[in-house]
Each structure stands twice: as structure tokens, then as C-alpha cells.
Amino acid sequence: MKKFLRKNAWNQEGTFDNSDLFWYAKAVAEMQSRKLDDPTSWWFFAAIHGENIAGDPNSINWNTIKTPPKVPTNPLPSTNIKDKYWNQCQHQTWYFAPWHRGYLMALEIQIRTIVIELKGPADWALPYWNYLNGEKENKIPPAFTQQFLNDGTTPNPLFVTERYGPDNDGNIYIKLFKDGKPRVTQNCELKTVYTGNQNCFGGPETEFSHYGTLFPQESLETNPHNFVHNDVGGVAQGNEGIMSDPNTAALDPIFYLHHCNIDRMWASWNAKGNNNPSQIEWLGGPKEIGEREFVMPLIDGKEWIYTPNDVTNLDSLDYSYDNLETKTESAITDNTSERLKKLGIPTLDHVQLTEDTMDNNEKPTELVGANQGSFEIKNAITKTTVNFSDKGLKKVSKSFLKASAEEVPDRVYLVLENVKGNINANTLEVSVNNQHVGFISLFGLRNASLGDSHGGGNGLSFSLDITNIIDELHLENDLENVSSLDVAVTPDNEILSDTKITVGRISVYREKQ
Template identity: 45%
Template sequence: MTNYMRTNAWNDGGTFNNADLLWYAKGVGKMMGRSLNDPASWWFFAAIHGELVNPDTAEYQAAPAFIRWGSINNPPSVPTTPLPVQATQDKFWNQCQHGSWYFLPWHRGYLLALEAQLRADIVSLGGPNTWALPYWDYFGGSQPAEALMPPAFGATTLLDGTPNPLYVAMRYGPDNNGNIYIPTEAWEGTHNQDLNWQQFGDVTDTCLQNDIYTGSDTATPLPGFGGPESGFSHGGSAHGNIEQNPHDLVHVYVGGYINSTDFGLMADPDTAALDPIFYLHHCNIDRMWAVWNGAGNTNPTDLNWLNGPTPQFVMPMPNNEPWVYTPGDVQNLSSLDYTYQDVTAPLKPAVSLLAHRLFALGAISAADVVKSLPSKVTQRKPAELFGANAGPVQVSNTGGTPIEVTLHPDVQKRVVGSFQQASISTPPDQLYLKLENVRGTQDATVLRVYIDLPVHADRDTLRAHYAGSVGLFGLRSASVKNGAHGGAGLTFVLDISRFVDKLHVKNKLSSGRIKVNLVRSNELPQSTDIEVGRVSIYRQPY
């Protein structure tokens, strides 16, 4: 029998009338009352995800002064001493898994450990011994109300007038004005008259249509729902589909910034877990993984995933006994004593992505047949470089100058041949845009990607050429030359197959170039640079 139910934070209007939120605030308050070096403190748990408090680390030394924990505006009042002994830091701190197929299981264990500590504190305060973390389902509600941050997080006081531990000063939202909401597709549908319309509709749950955890098929673009094969990765390669969208985008949009020295805590991995909304966001990501599994999709069976990496995952627990766990230990909710209020999977499109492509490429009869066929393809050929631009580019605020990706003639022939022969038995190549070695100093922004965008495009034209968005969550850290990434930056992958299909049908591939526009979601502060090392396109044949 499951003992713990994680419920929707928007129950009872998302206010402190929701007892789960009220007890969450009280538990957070008790954890915040402990010292930085106490494994049961809020600050220690935040540092497990990432920290900028130890001045002896390369990360701290390279970070601008304004982003270090000692510069964070109150509330919360973040301590910077006493530090745990180095052995404790090495064991527990800076452990979050990103750009890795361990992203989902590591964060599930992280939530379980924090939830256990909060529950122990809540019980000590007279609260229920069945309390569990709520989740923020920003895709839910009518209009859709739940895209807004639950009001309890914006209140400065609790019901009794005491300070609200869930309130954070450095939290600015998509418009950088303190209005916190997630620009989902449903939100855009009811707020499309807003002057900032270009920011809307970026955040989706499309990843739930994937059917492979790692890899690709006709329903799942690279690198897969859960991420690419990896070792222990505190950052790393391209993010999995659920990590890239919605995870990264929600972090960046909730955080936001005001100016070059005032950013939202959620926008940077080394400050994000200081914000109590972090855990409700990750609770929803964990719920989405459960939804995906509940729809019949399976996790990796590879022992390298099941047994986890070296070093092993470890979390502090209320009994002062470290909990060492593997992905295999946490992959099924049924063995973890908790469930979610709602694990209903959203309806899949009536027509598959492959059917859309076959229809667009002229294989109409094949498109009709493929609608009823399974999407899974067990063996894929390696991806091949199709083309690349000439070198590093600076991303402007306007994105007015297109980046020209020059195509390799021999590879172009193979791509065109796959389009001409497209059928059920020989699906057309999938095409991926890759933004490589993205570097910069400001995590709190989003890059929007357009393919073959005409000059002076109106709103409808922009939408027609919009390929997707990437949130630069972790950009600053990944750009530190002496850091964990060696300054390599971030890498993003977007499936642009449907756009290359259109270029082929319009005979535009014959030019040997594909135009790409990268646009910042909003104006960034002066002296803030974003550089993309290379813009490339890959083909993946079947």
C-alpha cells in the first residue's frame, strides 16, 4: 500500500488554504534555521545540487561576485559559513546530473531525500506523518490558471503573519517584472494579445510523445526522452528531451533577471535549489517521468544505467545514515511508497510525426497507412554531418542576420534521395540542428531558433519558421575554463526534419545552404555575451 500522495500545488487555489503548501512552508522554515554545515539544513541540500559558497573552488573564483551566495538578496538570508569539512563536501555537494541519462533518477533520489527531511521536521512541528511534496503542473488548469506560480510562493507572510519561507526576492519571471508564469502553448492561446507574445508557447510536454528513453525513432528525436548515455555528469552533453523542454525552460523563465547583476535564483544551477519553487518544478518533472512510464514506455535495461555511475549517488537522510542508491533502485514508483494525484497521460496526436512527413514529401498513400503502425525502430544508423557554418557567432538581441549553414554536396544527395524514396519501409532521414559550444555569462535567457526565416517576417511567418527554443540553464557554469566542463559550454539539439522537408519540396536545398536565425527571448544587459561555437546540421538515416 502506498503511504504518500504527492498532490497538485494548485489544490485549494494554490494558497495556504492548501495544507500541503502550508506545511511545506513550515518545514522549509525549520530547515532554514539550521547551519550551512548541517546535512539537515536547507542550505546543505541546495549545495547538493550546486553551490557558489566555497571560495576555494574554481567555480567560485570564476563566478562574478554578484552570483555568489554571499551576494544573494534577502529573503532568504543565505549563510556562507561554516562550511562542512572537505570530505563531506566532496561526498555530497555539486552532484546534480545534467546532460545525462542519469538526470531523471538522480533528481528522483534528491527529491526523496529532501522530502524525508521535510516530513521529519513537519511531524516534529505537529504536522501529518503522511505529508508529501506537492507538484506544480504548469500545463494544468483552465485558461490555463496553473501556468501561474501558486500564490503561496508570492505571499510575503504566512496566515499567522510570520515571514513566509517560500517567498524569494530574486525571482523575476519571463518578463523580468516579478510576474511568475510559464509560457506554455495553452497559456499563449489565452494571452496572445500580450506585447511579449514572442515569448509564449515555448514550454511544452511534447516529450511525453517519445517512446524511447535513449536514442531515436520516428516518434523520438535524439538524444531520447531521458538523455544520452553518459557517465557521472554534473553538466555535460546534449540534454534529453524532457530535460531540454520543459525542464530547462521552466528554470530560466521562473528565474529571469533585472539587470546584469540581479538575476533569478532559479536560472542558475548553482543557486536554483535555494528557491523553494525548485522542488515543486522537479516534482512535476518526476511526475512526467511516471506518466511516461505509465503509458507503457520503458527505462533502460543497460546495467550501466541500472547500476549507476562512479561515484555513486548518495544523499543525507534524517537518521544521519547516508543513502546510496542506483537508478535501478528508484525507477519504479511502486517500490518507492509514493504516487501522484494525477498521472494521466495527455492524448497523443491522431496522426504520427512520420505520417505528417510522408504526406509533406508526397507519399500520401504511405502516410495514410503509417497512422496505425508502431513508431519504434530498433536499429538506427549513426548521425552524419550534413553541414555547418563558418565559425563562432555572437547571438544578437534581434537575430536579424541569418547564420548560413553550408551543406556538404555528397551528403545532400543522400538526404534528397531519402526524401524521394520515402515510404513506410524506408522512412526519410531525420535532420537535427546542433548548437555546439554555446558559451556566455548569463543563464537567464532563452534562444529561439528559426529556419529559413524571411526578412521583416510578421507574426504568422515567424510562427511558421519557428523550430523551437532552448533555455540556457547552466551556461555560466559550463563556460568556466577551469570548471567541470573545461569551458566547453552547452550543446543543444533540435529536430528540424519538417523544415528541411519543406525546403526540399520548394527546391530550396539546391542552393546548398540553410539559413538559421537565433534570437534572444528578450534584451540582455550590456556586456552580456552569448557565443555559439558552431551551428551544424546532421542527418540520421534509418
């Protein structure tokens, strides 16, 4: 039996009657009392994820954050210490899940040590916020919203001023649906391969990636991770909430409960029989290929250098979850058998049709269409036209004409390329030919747009599966006559007047099955 059991934060209605939350608050207060340059302080741990103490004009400076919390910007640790520990978080990469698992484990050790010193339970473990567990638990636990502890006088260290919510009105909840359409989901759990550029669970293959450029369709990081950050943080009165910016997000105590749920989802995905990467470049982490190593401060001045291989299997670690159940609101798309049936293509019993035929691994993709250039996203709906190349469209059409159970027609993706901006907190809805195809969250956009980012300032790119729309055009006998697609992008929340969000290009790619 594991020594430590992580449990649902909504136990005891998410109040301080939940002892996990009570002791978490006590320990967070102690960590917040320590100086910035103390590796065991709350502020130091936040900076491990990301920081902006230097005051980049394109990002939120820690000294402009409205209290609480009162965030220090000095004394700074030495340059060697900063270079070693700070700004490590892995995003838009196959290292996303393992890096954050190690980060949570290190924070949990710090918290548990303090809890024990305060005469709390020796088996304390970090609780998780399962915001996908219905219309009650999608709300932030009440322990995070009261300004004082139950004594009525002690400030609550879990309370944060700059949380604005998905509607920018201070109501903190995760907007699971919009107009009946699934918005924040666990559909990543339906993926069957870990890495890839289109359909995958864990992200694209990269080197050390402290904010990259590509968001694979409905990966664990894309959805629900990014949406939860922006739904909690939001934007109001000209300010983003601190959860909406990767450089401030870990200052918010709810951050760790959010990531605890993300870690739980990875464990759930593995428990379903799905495999993590076996490549040495993943198992050994970026250090294996000469990049920066993953390292966390521990208690008593010790440190922990770790790799994905050290944290890849929950069975080998000293903690577990009380519940690994995950639910999908809807299928990502028709599975292969259902798709072939819809297209009138006979299947054979001896042919094994699984979701592996949908998920991208090393399948070739080819550009078949694009719009005429960049455009800016406004508060009103923004429309553009994607024109097909004659050669590309013919290849897609041909894949239907020769389709069989052994040769499935192409999958088709809409890609928003080189999305750039000076804000992270917006969410966009995308439609094609007046049909909804998905939502995208811009969490991480500002960092990815900066010239010194790992992506060289190229912004973010988002992939959305539009295969069902192409299938319908084929069934209506219109595909060969189609020369373009009408694409519309609509903000899900207000775009501030001083905000600029641009899309470099919208393109369509075919993926041969």
C-alpha cells in the same frame, strides 16, 4: 495503497489553505534555522544539488544573494563531507531523472519528519506544481509570493526576493506560448525511447555528469525543465534569479515543487508503457563504472546510497501521485505515417509504422552542412548561413528518391554547437528560412562554459528537428537546388550589457532512418 500521496500545489487555489503548502512552509523555516554544516539543514540540501560558496568569479556567490532568504556561507562542513554529498546534481545525462528522484525523496523525508514533530499530518507528501495545466496554474502558487504567513507578522519562508520571471518584471509565471507558438511543452511525453543524442526522453548516455554538454531535442530536461528554471528565475537589475543558476536553484523552495512535477512526468511516461534503460551502466548508476556514487543524508545521521535501479519504478516506492495525466500542446513533428502521406509515399497495411521510427536510438548521423564559424548573440536578431556540402545534400535528396514505407527518408537536425556564455537565464528563438523551428533555454550554460566543467569548457549544444522544412523543400522541387539555409537566432528576453553568449558553430546533420 501507497503511504504517501503527492498532490497538486494549486489545490485550495495554491494558498496556505492548502495544508500541504502550510506544513511545507513550517518545515522549511525549521530547516532554514539550522547551520550550513548540518546535513539536515536547508542550506546543506541546496548544496547537494550545487553550490558556489567558494566564490567563483564566473558564477553567483551565495553571499551576494539578496534576502530573503538570508543564505549562510559558513560554517563549512569538512572537506570529506563536502566531497561526499555536495555538487551531485546530474544534468545533460541519462541519470538526470533518477538522481533527482532520489534527491526529492531524501528532502521529503526531512520535511515530513519535521512536520510530524510540529504535530502536523504523518502522511504529509511533497506537492507538485503542474505549470502546464492551463493559464491559471502556470502562475507560481500564491503561497510563494506573499512576504508573510497568514498571521501577517511571521516571514514567509517560501518567499524569495530574487525571482524575476520570464519578462524580468517580477511577475512569476511560465510562458507557455510566445506569439502563438508553443514554448514550454510536455512534448517529451511523446518520445518512445529513453536515451539518445537527438530524439529521446531521458538524455544521452554519460558517466557521472554534474552539468554536461548536450541537450537532446525536447527531452524531459530540455523542455519543460530548463525553461521553468529560467522563467522563474529570470534576470533583472544586473542579477540572475536564483532559480536561473544551477548553483543556487535549490535554495528556492519552489525548486522542489518544480522537480516534483518533473518526477511526475517521468512516472507518467512510464505509465504509458515506455521503458527505462536496461543497461547495467544505467541501473547501477555511475558507481557501476567506477564514478562517484549517489548518496543522500537521512535523519539520525544515517545515509542512503542509491542507484537508478533503486528508484526506477514508482510502483516499488512508497509514494504515488494523485494524477499522472499529461497533455501535449502539439505533436513534436508529423508521425511517420502522416509524413509519408504528406510526401506522397504509399504505405502498406502490413508495415508497422510507429514513433519508434522517429526516435533516435543508435541511428547513424552525418554532417551535411555548417556555417562559417562562431558568432555572438546580441539583443537584436543574429543571422548566419549554413552551407551544404554537395555530397551531403545529395545523400539527403537520394533518401527521398528511394523512399518507401520500408525506407523512410532521412530526418534532418539543426545543431547549435559549443554555445558558451557567462549567464544562464536567457532563452533563444531559432528560425530557418524565416520559419520558426524552436526555442532553447540556456539554463546551465555558465557552468558548462567553465574550463573545469565535465564538458571541459565546451559549453552546451542544442539539437532542433528541421525535417519538416527539408520535406517542404523537397515537395517544392527545390531541395536539389538548395545550397544553404538561412538561420536566425533571436533572444526571448533581454541580454544584459555585461553578458557574452557565443555560438561555436551551427551545423546540419542527417539521420538515416
